[in-house]
Amino acid sequence: MSSKRRQLRGFDLKQLQEHPELIGVDEAGRGALAGPVVAAAVLVTRSFLESRWADENARRINDSKQIAPAERDALYLDFEALAGEGHIHAQFGTASVQEIETENILGATKLAMRRALEGIYPPTAFAPPPREPDLFSSPEEVAAFRPPSQARILIDGLPLKNFPYPHQGVVQGDARSLCIAMASIIAKVQRDRMMTELDSRYPGYGFATHKGYGTEEHREAVLRLGRCPEHRETFLRKLLATRVDPAQLGLLAE
Numbered sequence: 001m002s003s004k005r006r007q008l009r010g011f012d013l014k015q016l017q018e019h020p021e022l023i024g025v026d027e028a029g030r031g032a033l034a035g036p037v038v039a040a041a042v043l044v045t046r047s048f049l050e051s052r053w054a055d056e057n058a059r060r061i062n063d064s065k066q067i068a069p070a071e072r073d074a075l076y077l078d079f080e081a082l083a084g085e086g087h088i089h090a091q092f093g094t095a096s097v098q099e100i101e102t103e104n105i106l107g108a109t110k111l112a113m114r115r116a117l118e119g120i121y122p123p124t125a126f127a128p129p130p131r132e133p134d135l136f137s138s139p140e141e142v143a144a145f146r147p148p149s150q151a152r153i154l155i156d157g158l159p160l161k162n163f164p165y166p167h168q169g170v171v172q173g174d175a176r177s178l179c180i181a182m183a184s185i186i187a188k189v190q191r192d193r194m195m196t197e198l199d200s201r202y203p204g205y206g207f208a209t210h211k212g213y214g215t216e217e218h219r220e221a222v223l224r225l226g227r228c229p230e231h232r233e234t235f236l237r238k239l240l241a242t243r244v245d246p247a248q249l250g251l252l253a254e
Contacts, residue, residue, distance in 0.1 A: 024169030024179025
């Protein structure tokens with residue numbers, strides 16, 4: 001067994017000593033100039049971490065930024081199949097450009113993470129336990145009942161202040177925890193797909209190539225075309241302040 005595989009799985013197995021479930025959370029797009037911020041949450045159990053799939057494939061999983069796009073896409077399909085078979089649970093959440101401008105990037109990131117978590121467990125799952133079905137419960141009540149979450153939540157980075165759910169921050173968690181690394185890959189793939197779609201809606205910026213990050217190509221396109229509705233205005237203020245008014249170019253040439 002490779003040291004990387006032992007590290008990622010071993011870290012998560014240790015977290016499960018006192019918890020039946022573990023949820024890893026990570027985001028993509030926090031530092032981009034355009035597009036939404038996307039977070040993903042992945043729930044795993046001891047049985048999954050000790051499964052044959054995890055034993056054979058954990059070595060393929062790492063921080064999404066360290067994995068080639070084709071391999072990220074292949075892993076995403078694997079995660080999709082695992083979720084379809086009930087071996088893991090996964091969800092993603094987004095915060096729009098408008099929410100980034102309103103809540104600031106940290107607030108929007110927390111909002112996306114909340115939405116991802118609540119896609120796995122509704123908000124009531126983190127609240128005091130509901131009344132369990134009993135002899136007098138209707139069939140509908142029995143079918144709808146879901147026990148409250150007993151999962152431990154791991155979030156990549158430092159602990160989040162004013163976050164509604166108890167959690168543990170894990171610095172460089174996408175390189176230390178298997179479930180955080182899985183969440184990192186899902187968030188990255190989902191956001192890349194969104195940015196590719198935005199490329200067709202707003203041609204000329206190169207969103208499909210740089211995915212909204214501040215590359216030289218992207219900055220030059222913004223200076224040439226101005227911002228589009230999917231650009232984060234507060235992230236572009238310094239760049240646009242350097243833009244020369246085309247009307248001034250004629251004056252400068254005279």
